[in-house]
Amino acid sequence: MNQNSIFRSTRWRLTVIYTGVISLLLIVCGIGVFEAIAHAHRVTLERELKSVAGTLHDNLESTLKQVGKLEVASQRYLPNLYLYRNSSWFLVEQSQPHIQSPIYQGGYYVRLFDPSGNPIGRAGRQPQGLPITSGESDCQLIEDSLGNRYQEISLPLSLHSPDSNSLWGYLQVGRSWQEFNDYLATVRLIVFWGTPLILLLVLVVSWWLAGIAMQPLYQSYRQIQQFTTDAAHELRTPLAALRATVESLVRMPNFSEAEARDILKVVERQNQRLSELVSDLLFLSRLDRRIYQGERSLCSLQDTIADIEEELAALALEKQVTLTTDIRVQTSVPVMGNEEQLYRMVFNLVANAINYTPAGGRVTIILDYRDNQALIKVRDTGIGIASEELNKIFERFYRVENDRSRSTGGSGLGLPIARAIAKSHQGSIEVQSELGRGSTFTIKLPVSN
DSSP, X not given: OOHHHHHHHHHHHHHHHHHHHHHXXXXXXXXXXXXXXXXXXXXXXXXXXXXXXXXXXXXXXXXXXXXXXXXXXXXXXXXXXXXXXXXEEEEOOOSSOOOOOGGGTTTEEEEEEOTTSOEEEEEXXXXXXXXXXXXXXXXXXXXXXXXXXXXXXXEEEEOOBTTBOOEEEXXXXXXXXHHHHHHHHHHHHHHHHHHHHHHHHHHHHHHHHHHHHHHHHHHHHHHHHHHHHHHHHHHHHHHHHHHHHHHHHHHOSOOOHHHHHHHHHHHHHHHHHHHHHHHHHHHHHHHHTTOOOOOOEEEEHHHHHHHHHHHHHHHHHHHTOEEEEEEOOSSOOEEEEOHXXXXXXXXXXXXXXXXXXXXXXXXXXXXXXXXXXXXXXXXEOSSOOOGGGXXXXXXXXXXXXXXXXXXXXSOSOHHHHHHHHHHHTTOEEEEEEETTTXXXXXXXXXXXX
């Protein structure tokens, strides 16, 4: 299985996980929202029913004078009124106009019973097949013979007389539950069609998010691959030299002391190169894991720069490069850090600048202070760096030359070590360069007051 199929399968697994988790949350939230909407609508209808029943109850109760008998004034509040007489229902024709009642607006039905539960009359809508219930009860759901649901409330009616608190009977007010069912059916339809579309959108977004999440992993994987390749390349050269030296020594039947010394010098040189490479890699690894900070104290950057200028003067002379310093601060610039590491950081940048500056060029070390930060600039008039290479030069073993020429020496770890040291001191390194016109590396370090 190649790396692309591995990352693709991992991306699909992440997509499935993202989609599953988000879908579960959406389903749970959807059920919760649906129940909340249903509950709110149910409470609203119940409140409306109680309000209508309460208003009609007060209007009727003010007109009642005899038990089980509806007065003419009571009939005005009851549209489409039927009275129950001799086991039959009779429509009451009224001479007076009806008073506008809330039961006209919502399709309500009204039923009246005497204290014994016998029907007296009915008004409003006339649903068929409703079971007869009597007595005082809160809102309840009942079904007719066709399975249609209705919500109903029963209230006691008392005689309107100051000398009597007799029970006249019961008032029942109800309405069809069809409006509520239609509303929930519409919500279900929206959820039924909306959920697949949302899940499809979640799938697409999850695939996109999985791709974003995989990018750092893929980048790290490529960097590890590149690092392994580069490290193998760097190690192969000195190992090959050692092997060739040893093989040539084995093939020689006899050799003089001078030849033995020359061979040992080659072995020593390659061994030193390997040791430095391994030491640099170990140093970088410790800095990355922040397990190696070293002893820290106040360090004078002026002294550090002066020591580096003195040590690299011979290399600059050999390369025919002019090395100078430009100290732009009058007082000492103290930095809390490890003096050896700070020295190595600036040393790597200056040595790198000298190596990549042609004969007759100039390398300048500048020390400045700005915004409570020490600025160390290493400016050269060397070959410069192409813009597309600027983001890669701090990668381990990376070299600007594609042929990885050894003419400049080093192993390609100088800049990564410098950046790691700056980062461990809460600082940073920036670079500005133009191909053929030189480069400027700027180190920024916080100053200790």
